Amino acid sequence: GENVEQHPSTLSVQEGDSAVIKCTYSDSASNYFPWYKQELGKRPQLIIDIRSNVGEKKDQRIAVTLNKTAKHFSLHITETQPEDSAVYFCAASQGNKLVFGAGTILRVKS
Amino acid sequence: SAVISQKPSRDICQRGTSLTIQCQVDSQVTMMFWYRQQPGQSLTLIATANQGSEATYESGFVIDKFPISRPNLTFSTLTVSNMSPEDSSIYLCSVKGQGVNSPLHFGNGTRLTVT
Numbered sequence: 001g002e003n004v005e006q007h008p009s010t011l012s013v014q015e016g017d018s019a020v021i022k023c024t025y026s027d028s029a030s031n032y033f034p035w036y037k038q039e040l041g042k043r044p045q046l047i048i049d050i051r052s053n054v055g056e057k058k059d060q061r062i063a064v065t066l067n068k069t070a071k072h073f074s075l076h077i078t079e080t081q082p083e084d085s086a087v088y089f090c091a092a093s094q095g096n097k098l099v100f101g102a103g104t105i106l107r108v109k110s
Numbered sequence: 111s112a113v114i115s116q117k118p119s120r121d122i123c124q125r126g127t128s129l130t131i132q133c134q135v136d137s138q139v140t141m142m143f144w145y146r147q148q149p150g151q152s153l154t155l156i157a158t159a160n161q162g163s164e165a166t167y168e169s170g171f172v173i174d175k176f177p178i179s180r181p182n183l184t185f186s187t188l189t190v191s192n193m194s195p196e197d198s199s200i201y202l203c204s205v206k207g208q209g210v211n212s213p214l215h216f217g218n219g220t221r222l223t224v225t
Contacts, residue, residue, distance in 0.1 A: 034213060043202065043216040044153065051211070089152060096141050096206060098214055100153045 002027040004092050006101030013080050015110045023090035023101050024072040030092040033066060033073045038087045038103075047088075048075070080108045112137045116203050116217035123193055123224050130189045131220045133203030138183040141206035144176070147219070148199045156201075159186040193224045 003026040013019045025033075034049035050057045050064045050073065057064050061080075066073040077084055085108045091098040113136040123129050133142065142159040157165040157178055165178035180186040190197055203217040 036216075043218045046213050046215065049213055097143075097155060097158070098153075099155075102152045 002030055002092055002094070002099040004090060004099050004101040006090050006104055008104060009102065010105045010107070012107045012109060015080060015082060015108050017080055019075075019077045019080050019084070019106055019108075021075045021088055021090070021104045021106070022072060023074070023092075024070075025092040025099075026071070027092070027094060028068075028071060029094040032093045033064070034091050034098070035062075035064060035075050036089045036091065036100075038089065040086075044089060077106075080106075082108050082110050084108050111213075111215050112139055112205055112207060114203060114205055114215060114217035116220055118220055119218060120221040121223070123222065125194050125224055127193055128189055128191045129193065129222060130187050131201055131203070133186045133188070133217055135184045135205050138208070139205040140183075140208050140212070142180060142186045143204045143206075143214070144178060144186070144188045145202040145204055145216070146199045147202060153202065156188070159188075190222065193222075195224045198222055198224045 006023045031052035035047050036044035037047045038044040048059050048062050048064050050066050061078045063076040088104045090101040115134045117132050144156040145153045147153050155168050156171045157167040159165050159178050159180040161180045177189045200219045200221050202219045204214050206212050206214050
């Protein structure tokens with residue numbers, strides 16, 4: 001089955017700097033890659049997703065890149081703000097079942 | 111996206127007892143899933159709730175421990191049976207709407223503590 005690895009487990013950045021979180025997946029048949037943000041005590045919320053027919057997708061300060069050949073995808077957050085502090089999860093799927101990475105705790109220091 | 115109502119939001123239960131968690135969606139959805147999130151951990155799929163038939167369980171999860179019902183397209187329950195402290199987790203209902211490209215959304219979760 002699918003296996004998703006996520007790095008780093010913890011990331012601290014200064015407000016205004018960029019943050020990058022990387023994930024690799026094992027199943028070459030996976031074709032959908034969402035990212036979720038989970039604030040403390042709250043539900044995971046979808047922030048951006050990408051499908052395998054696209055190499056990059058951007059939404060304001062957030063972008064995701066996908067390298068199908070290498071089977072890895074990354075989340076890029078620019079101009080980080082304190083409210084970006086949360087746990088971020090990547091996931092991969094082929095079909096309806098998502099397999100999640102272990103999560104990255106992002107701390108934005110003001 | 112669909113509004114997902116999950117209850118209870120939290121509960122403290124004694125070992126050996128069972129708890130049933132309810133998930134109600136405000137619109138018809140094609141897929142409903144139950145996830146578990148252990149303290150400080152990632153999200154693990156327990157099962158896919160199938161309408162009108164037995165749920166499809168992932169490796170490591172069994173029907174006797176986590177019976178699931180889905181009588182219609184908008185409602186599902188998850189029961190955590192014969193609980194032990196190791197069952198202390200957040201249990202999350204999630205739904206996928208109609209359409210091949212519909213994303214997955216989560217309910218607010220049920221924080222379960224077993225003493």
